[in-house]
Amino acid sequence: MLTILEKFVCSESPSTEKAAADRCAALIANTWKGTGAKVELVDQKHRGAHLRVTEARKNAAKCGQLLVLGHYDTVYGTGTLRKMPFRISGGKAYGPGAFDMKAGIVQALFALHTLQLLHAPLSKQIVFLWTSDEEIGSESSRKLIEAEAKRSDAVFVLEPALGPKGLFKTARKGVGEAEIVVHGRASHAGLAPADGVNAIHEIALQIARIKEWNHPRIGISVNTGMIEGGTRTNVIPDRARAVIDLRALRIADMRMIEKRLHSLKAMVPGAKLEVHGGFNRAPLERRHSARLFQRARSLAKQMGLKIDECTAGGGSDGNLTAALGIPTLDGFGAVGDGAHSPGEYVIGKTMPERAALLAAMLVNS
Ligand SMILES: [Zn+2]
Numbered sequence: 001m002l003t004i005l006e007k008f009v010c011s012e013s014p015s016t017e018k019a020a021a022d023r024c025a026a027l028i029a030n031t032w033k034g035t036g037a038k039v040e041l042v043d044q045k046h047r048g049a050h051l052r053v054t055e056a057r058k059n060a061a062k063c064g065q066l067l068v069l070g071h072y073d074t075v076y077g078t079g080t081l082r083k084m085p086f087r088i089s090g091g092k093a094y095g096p097g098a099f100d101m102k103a104g105i106v107q108a109l110f111a112l113h114t115l116q117l118l119h120a121p122l123s124k125q126i127v128f129l130w131t132s133d134e135e136i137g138s139e140s141s142r143k144l145i146e147a148e149a150k151r152s153d154a155v156f157v158l159e160p161a162l163g164p165k166g167l168f169k170t171a172r173k174g175v176g177e178a179e180i181v182v183h184g185r186a187s188h189a190g191l192a193p194a195d196g197v198n199a200i201h202e203i204a205l206q207i208a209r210i211k212e213w214n215h216p217r218i219g220i221s222v223n224t225g226m227i228e229g230g231t232r233t234n235v236i237p238d239r240a241r242a243v244i245d246l247r248a249l250r251i252a253d254m255r256m257i258e259k260r261l262h263s264l265k266a267m268v269p270g271a272k273l274e275v276h277g278g279f280n281r282a283p284l285e286r287r288h289s290a291r292l293f294q295r296a297r298s299l300a301k302q303m304g305l306k307i308d309e310c311t312a313g314g315g316s317d318g319n320l321t322a323a324l325g326i327p328t329l330d331g332f333g334a335v336g337d338g339a340h341s342p343g344e345y346v347i348g349k350t351m352p353e354r355a356a357l358l359a360a361m362l363v364n365s
Helices: 002-010 018-033 098-117 142-150 199-211 251-262 290-302 317-323 350-363
Strands: 038-042 050-055 065-071 087-089 092-094 125-131 154-157 168-172 174-183 221-229 239-248 272-281 309-312 345-347
Touching (some): 002 018, 002 092, 018 050, 065 350, 092 098, 098 125, 125 142, 142 317, 154 317, 154 350, 168 317, 174 199, 174 251, 239 251, 239 272, 272 317, 290 350
Parallel strands (some): 065 125, 065 154, 168 309
Antiparallel strands (some): 050 125, 092 345, 174 239, 174 272
16 A cells, blocks of 8 residues: 555645646556556646546446545645655655545555455445545536535545544535725825725724634634735725635534625725625535444444544535535545645554445445
């Protein structure tokens, strides 16, 4: 497993570098071809190709489908390997994207291989979908993910588990981004202050109002992360802008935040507001994952493993499939830590465990 992981990690695949991503997609596709399953590369104009692998048994398609979902893109630009090479030390495998989430793809490969070796009775068709742009919002893959999810009875997301304990992510916050632009009126701050409409004063009032929407206990967070406006101190600014990160744990709260956002009214006389954006991925509510997690826990127990769950503050493509009402279990991938950081690692001995658990879920779902 580690040998294949090394190959995958050493083929760098940043979401934003198409040529590199395509090379990695081809390498992963070739590896999956060894299973005898049907392997298709779905080419993209601006992004790397998405990869779909279909394992179908006779008549299985009639009885439904299971979707195993993940991404092969990483947040690291090409050349990162030079400062962050693949290496194994103290039972941990390090390297860009090893944990998030190339090890997950390796685990799924071995789960499929295991089912084939054991001639396990599969009642459903299994589709493995490895996409190229999850780390930048899944613009090119979203339709494909949603189409496959709609055909599926359950979705297993091979995103990394949380922390070295390997917690499954049975709930995930929905994530969004909003932009507020204020249009005021420029004027000389000394000679004609009364003729101006100060766009910065307006945006400051709006930010103070929006801040009050935070509600940590129920999982709502609203963070103004960027502001800009103004040109000179002696000019009343005619424009200001703020960009806001939005998160919510419940679909109802997501809708409430979006509604509030789009009904904001200007407070400074003469100022005009423009509001763009909203949630990009809806929350993955626990009700969409609870039964799958229960099954996974009981199968894990039979294998002598103990698994646990958590709520994640960040979104994944699991949010997209759960939003369609399809049971979704996320965080089924690698166990380790340090995603998106130079120290990211996978705990080697957990890879066969998670692969075996996935195989068990694919037979029992
Ligand atoms: Zn990921």
